[in-house]
Amino acid sequence: TQLLEQSPQFLSIQEGENLTVYCNSSSVFSSLQWYRQEPGEGPVLLVTVVTGGEVKKLKRLTFQFGDARKDSSLHITAAQPGDTGLYLCAGAPSWGKLQFGAGTQVVVTP
Amino acid sequence: DSGVTQTPKHLITATGQRVTLRCSPRSGDLSVYWYQQSLDQGLQFLIQYYNGEERAKGNILERFSAQQFPDLHSELNLSSLELGDSALYFCASSVGTMGTEAFFGQGTRLTVV
Numbered sequence: 001t002q003l004l005e006q007s008p009q010f011l012s013i014q015e016g017e018n019l020t021v022y023c024n025s026s027s028v029f030s031s032l033q034w035y036r037q038e039p040g041e042g043p044v045l046l047v048t049v050v051t052g053g054e055v056k057k058l059k060r061l062t063f064q065f066g067d068a069r070k071d072s073s074l075h076i077t078a079a080q081p082g083d084t085g086l087y088l089c090a091g092a093p094s095w096g097k098l099q100f101g102a103g104t105q106v107v108v109t110p
Numbered sequence: 111d112s113g114v115t116q117t118p119k120h121l122i123t124a125t126g127q128r129v130t131l132r133c134s135p136r137s138g139d140l141s142v143y144w145y146q147q148s149l150d151q152g153l154q155f156l157i158q159y160y161n162g163e164e165r166a167k168g169n170i171l172e173r174f175s176a177q178q179f180p181d182l183h184s185e186l187n188l189s190s191l192e193l194g195d196s197a198l199y200f201c202a203s204s205v206g207t208m209g210t211e212a213f214f215g216q217g218t219r220l221t222v223v
Contacts, residue, residue, distance in 0.1 A: 042214030
């Protein structure tokens, strides 16, 4: 079982649509990170959220950390084909073990 | 470019063999993490080293071992290879140890035939 559950597993949308990806856990995290991974490449860090209730914006991407620091969401506004990729959330509830969710594969078609 | 270098990029070897994967962390990073990624398992944490010492262990098989050298580069040794060991192996590095932001290399794609 995954410590971090991501949903949905797969999302296919048209360019210009909005989408939201969720990351949930029963554990409390001091921080959560979001990464994007493209085929054959390593994950690339997008953002770290630290404070419960925190909202961070990165251009068209909005990241939210739940008040209880057990969940997070990633919202993309007006998605573009360049947003296609595997989105991974990660957190470390215990010392040093940065754990990853299984990821949400996002496909944005023109 | 994340600043993390992994070699080789691709490796094809036969069952029963042993291979060594190498990782050079970003300049200034003391932690090195190893992850295995296969299609059906996602990113699985294997092991973490901090400044030369093992700090955390995940689902690493006994046939696998790792070490971090004084110059902070790390090697992951995989022995008695099986078909199921075919996967992408990623190294990541970070400044600290408490699950701080990790920067990933481009990975080594291992194919066991």
